[in-house]
Amino acid sequence: xxxxxxxxxxxTAVAAGYGAINSNTTTNHTSVDTSTMLGVMFVYRVLVRTDxxxxxKLQHSPDNSTWADxxxxxxxxxxxxxxxxxxxxxxxxxxxxxxxxxxxxxxTSVTTGxxxxxxxxxxxxxxx
Numbered sequence: 001x002x003x004x005x006x007x008x009x010x011x012t013a014v015a016a017g018y019g020a021i022n023s024n025t026t027t028n029h030t031s032v033d034t035s036t037m038l039g040v041m042f043v044y045r046v047l048v049r050t051d052x053x054x055x056x057k058l059q060h061s062p063d064n065s066t067w068a069d070x071x072x073x074x075x076x077x078x079x080x081x082x083x084x085x086x087x088x089x090x091x092x093x094x095x096x097x098x099x100x101x102x103x104x105x106x107x108t109s110v111t112t113g114x115x116x117x118x119x120x121x122x123x124x125x126x127x128x
Contacts, residue, residue, distance in 0.1 A: 012122040016042065016103060021054070022113035029118045031064055031102040037122035039076060041093035042103050045117040049087050052110035056090070057081040059104050060097035067102070070094045 017029030034040050044056055057080075058070040072080050076093045084090060094101060103118045 010124050012037070012124060014120040014122065015118075016120045017116070017118035020113060020115050021052070021105060021107045022110065024052075024108050024110050025106075027105045027107070028059075028067075029103040029105065031061070031100045032120040032122065033064075033099060034097070034101055034122060035099050037124050039093060039095035040101055040120050040122045041076075041091055043119045043121065044084075044090045044092065044103065045119075046084055046087050046089075047115045047117060049085075049114035050112040052113055053083055053085050053108050054114065054116070055081065055083045055106040055108070056092065057104050057106075058092060058094050058097075059102055060094070061100040061102075062098040064100045068098075070097055070101070 014032050016032055021027055032040060059067040060070055061067045074094045074096050076095055080092065082090055082092065105116065
């Protein structure tokens with residue numbers, strides 16, 4: 001039996017950051033307004049990497065200016081924060097947080113760095 005499924009119904013994709021990270025620093029990627037979303041998943045892509053370690057986490061804010069780390073029990077299906085030292089794709093998501101959410105990357109041991117891309121995918125309705 002075949003079922004047609006509209007996987008785009010209820011999903012919103014938002015570009016949340018792209019660029020080179022070429023020093024030991026903390027990068028706050030573009031925040032996403034989740035006021036119409038039930039939850040949000042971020043796709044984190046390391047496109048090119050020559051060196052460095054990149055620790056990735058989520059933060060949330062009620063006003064888009066005062067930020068706090070997302071609590072471990074608010075991460076969904078991904079195990080929460082992670083670190084990467086390779087080219088590839090990872091994901092992390094959360095639910096039950098303040099209105100604004102962003103990805104934060106802390107880079108260490110960097111001399112030339114990496115290029116990363118962050119995309120947010122929000123779910124604005126429950127599956128039926």
